[in-house]
Amino acid sequence: MSSRKVALIALVLALLAGFFVFDIGQYLNLDALKAQQAALDAQVQAHPWIAGSVFFIVYVLVTALSLPGAALMTLVGGALFGLLGGTLLASFASTLGATLAMLLSRYLLRDWVQTRFQQRLAKIDQGIEREGASYLFALRLVPVFPFFLINLAMGLTRLPVRTFWWVSQLGMLPGTLVYVNAGRELGQLESLGGILSPGLIGAFVLLGLLPVLSRKALAWFKARKVYAGWDKPRHFDRNLVVIGAGSGGLVSAYIAAAVKAKVTLIEKHKMGGDCLNTGCVPSKALIRSARLASDLKKAEQLGFKPIDVEVDFAAVMARIQRVIATVEPHDSVERYTGLGVEVIEGEARITSPWTVEVNGQRITTRAIVIATGAGPTVPSIPGIEQVGPLTSDTVWALREQPKRLLVLGGGPIGCELAQAFQRLGSQVTLVQRNERLLPREDADASAAVLAGLRADGVDVRLQHNAKHFTVIEGQRQLVCRCLDSHGDVAIEFDQVLLALGRTANTKGFGAEELRLEVRENGTLATDDYLATRFP
CATH class of the missing domain: 3.50.50.60 (FAD/NAD(P)-binding domain)
Known part of the structure; x- marks a missing residue:
């Protein structure tokens, strides 16, 4: 490790130690600042530029060193400098402090992490290079993780400093504005009766609504970005189009039809998919015959005379087809048509987030379920x-x-x-x-x-x-x-x-045209709710 890094680490540790040894945190709490509000207001009135500069520097240090108190500093900014001044000071100070924290993390930790987790970090860097600004904006706008952790984590990536700055400033601005406004209202509180003032109640309502509004705003921005370049139909033929009539597709169509949605189910091969025709049903029928053959061979162990077991393999396989035929009506076109589902036999192709083509027919729909299943993996072994x-x-x-x-x-x-x-x-x-x-x-x-x-x-x-x-x-x-x-x-x-x-079957139905991401394991990339990039 270079002498510069050692010196920088020593400086950071000394500042952190000083903060806790001298218990500076006691001055960064609401009670202490409220007790000194009159004196602080007087200083701001007498020396506004000096007071603003001191506030700015302290805020930058608190954020850069990842110390507790950034939220309180934002409230203080509103109480001392008002809505406009407090927002400007807090916004630029928090962004500068966050950038310094990110640079400290990058300078001190990235090389160490790179040597130990090179492959994992390379994948993260690829994702950051592709969607880094959007990802950081989402983290800033919806504060699921503490901001100091985000600053340190981004330092381990190759996100450009300029991108980190402007995304952080923009993403933190709504929260900064709401907190400064709350601080301004608290600063004007002179008695307990003022707690019920409309302004203060409104400020706290905004604080409570901030996460919800942030999520809504983020979802709106994401939708605009994802759907850019696509023309949304003015009316829709169906509420839902399901591609694939295997287990997943049948259940999706069944539930949608049960709530009276207009549903179209498209299957290019056999109704029931793998489960009925090549998976669950035939395999369990085979296992049943195999288990009987095994039990008969153990007859003597169970108190019976030895039995000469002769398996008619062709008859076993024929029985499997009869079992499939017995279950088949439950997954048939006739049954699902009776349930109110429009069933089309043909090869579907998604042409936009709201349109599907099949057999020359163009169907507009509010939602699409991709349930195309999977096929056996055949390796390229020589011979x-x-x-x-x-x-x-x-x-x-x-x-x-x-x-x-x-x-x-x-x-x-x-x-x-x-x-x-x-x-x-x-x-x-x-x-x-x-x-x-x-x-x-x-x-x-x-x-x-x-x-x-x-x-x-x-x-x-x-x-x-x-x-x-x-x-x-x-x-x-x-x-x-x-x-x-x-x-x-x-x-x-x-x-x-x-x-x-x-x-997974991910080709041949339009996923490429929609630029749906495919994971390394061959499946379509989805979120926790199995939605693709199109919300």
Whole structure:
């Protein structure tokens, strides 16, 4: 650390120590200042420029050193210098102090933080570079976090000083004005009866309404920025358009129709989506058959004579389709039409925040729900195209049971399908790159699942990383790198099932034209209420 930094740190620490050792905070409270109000007013009247300069310097020091008392100083500014003078002094002093605090943080801490959290800081810098001014303005306008923390945090980013200054000055101005006004009213209070004066009551009402009004103003500014360049229709055909008739889309359409909203539901493939056709319903039907097969094999343990269990795999898979057909009417076009939902079969495309096109028809709507679901992740492993991999979408078309099934992936889908196929008579090998199954779950849950799979006979290979697929004389193989032994392992199989997670469907319906942000995990970026950048 350079001598300049050491000297600056020593100076800051000395000033902070002096503040607390000499108990200067006792003078920065409402009672002490109210007791000295007459004397202070006299000084302001006699020497306005000197009084204003002293106030300005003290305010800057309090803010720059992140000391308690900035809000009180703003009230004092209103009491001593009036609405106009107090606002000017407090606004510029608070902005200068905040900027100095930010620069101190940047000079003393950024390099240290950069060396330890370089990757995380790089992502934050990218976000600040893209939306830094808007983000800081929101923090200043709606004071969710203490301002001194915002000053220090912004010092760790690459936000330009000029941007920090003008955004801070503009964002803090409404709050400064309200506090100065409250201070002015308090300064004019001469008796207890004055507490009920309209001016003082109005000042406190403004203080209470400040957070609400700030949020409303911020939402208005954001909406103007986001919707700039888009022409909002004067009237709307529908209250809601839902794209995708899977679980999320069906529930959204159902609830909206229940409150008598005009709803259009658009689906380009099958009603019910993944849950009905390739996910929840078929997988649970398969698990039910697999569990019965397992229980029958344990008949002797339960007091019955041994049973020779023979699984008719084609019949099991046919039963799954019957179960889907039984549930299907609950998710059908007919049912939702009867509920008051307009169902359109076709490929939707969002052309503006309020318009959707489908089958050549243009629909205007007040709101749009994107419920396009996800699809199986297919990795680019060399040779994968030679082995015709199955996924959780296509495995239900099987009618011939694979004798040796390789399952790639140890997440929920991989584990449940591996166990089901093993219980139905396949010899299953499950390959997992991680050191345990279900890495998102608790370790004891992973251990229980691992024990259950191995008890059923599944060959679980942990810490095996798939390198490439090969076909040698008609025999399919997966070559893995064992991360324990650092050697290559060849695993033979008849069919391979990919269970490596799912990738969100974010293309093909207009998200690109609306410039909707996509996160690193492939999903659309939303807020805590699942809204996109269009509020």
